[in-house]
Amino acid sequence: MRCQHLPRWCICDGLRTLECPLAIDVLMHSREAWRPSSTGHLIKRVIPASRQHVYTHGTPLDRAQIARPGKTLWILHPLGEPLPSDQASGDLQILLLDGSWGEAADMKKAVEGWGRRVSLPMTGKSRYWLRAQQGEGQFSTIEALLFVLGSLGLKVEHDALRLQLELHVFAGLSTRGHKTLVADFLADSPLVEAMSDLLRRLQPQSPVEKRALQARLAERLAAGTDVELKRSGVAGGLSGP
Numbered sequence: 245m246r247c248q249h250l251p252r253w254c255i256c257d258g259l260r261t262l263e264c265p266l267a268i269d270v271l272m273h274s275r276e277a278w279r280p281s282s283t284g285h286l287i288k289r290v291i292p293a294s295r296q297h298v299y300t301h302g303t304p305l306d307r308a309q310i311a312r313p314g315k316t317l318w319i320l321h322p323l324g325e326p327l328p329s330d331q332a333s334g335d336l337q338i339l340l341l342d343g344s345w346g347e348a349a350d351m352k353k354a355v356e357g358w359g360r361r362v363s364l365p366m367t368g369k370s371r372y373w374l375r376a377q378q379g380e381g382q383f384s385t386i387e388a389l390l391f392v393l394g395s396l397g398l399k400v401e402h403d404a405l406r407l408q409l410e411l412h413v414f415a416g417l418s419t420r421g422h423k424t425l426v427a428d429f430l431a432d433s434p435l436v437e438a439m440s441d442l443l444r445r446l447q448p449q450s451p452v453e454k455r456a457l458q459a460r461l462a463e464r465l466a467a468g469t470d471v472e473l474k475r476s477g478v479a480g481g482l483s484g485p
């Protein structure tokens with residue numbers, strides 16, 4: 245699966261897929277499935293054994309298609325009980341609800357009673373700078389997964405996935421031409437150490453490249469393919485805390 249970024253900011257070279265003892269399923273709202281900035285797709289790209297299911301409002305889901313035999317199913321939701329810490333991750337399946345606040349509420353109803361609803365404290369600032377953080381404690385789906393991995397003690401997997409998120413955000417900010425933000429973002433990023441060669445290759449930009457990039461962006465906007473960019477406005481997407 246390619247990274248979906250513009251060729252100029254293609255980060256496929258930096259992709260490091262990983263295996264994870266925890267079984268991961270993402271229930272993605274059908275509207276989310278078309279958003280280029282969705283982190284549900286990124287989870288699938290980095291963890292090929294994870295599974296993606298698309299939810300369409302009004303269409304009932306079949307538990308047998310999603311729940312994996314022999315695993316204890318956990319559904320991550322803010323209204324869940326605290327995540328138990330004594331369970332071996334190899335016995336677990338986590339279901340992540342990928343969508344806006346309202347969409348997740350809708351999906352929660354669709355999977356009601358399927359498994360144990362769990363939550364965990366998510367604090368700090370989101371690193372997902374491609375969308376404004378909706379409020380304190382609200383994170384992208386991939387960051388929610390990072391919190392789960394951290395809480396289960398899967399540090400190697402956590403750090404590897406975090407790096408891939410950082411790379412994705414870096415490419416997204418670069419595509420939008422947010423040079424200052426890119427610099428700000430990198431200032432706190434583990435990428436600088438972990439993928440310095442790739443960063444060096446991507447960042448130098450000649451005037452010719454710059455004009456070509458701007459032309460491509462204009463084309464994409466005109467074609468209406470970059471819905472996220474249009475909707476939030478180039479600067480507006482990052483006006484949050």
Ligand SMILES: [Zn+2]
Pocket residue numbers: 246247248249253254255256257
């Ligand atoms: Zn690529």
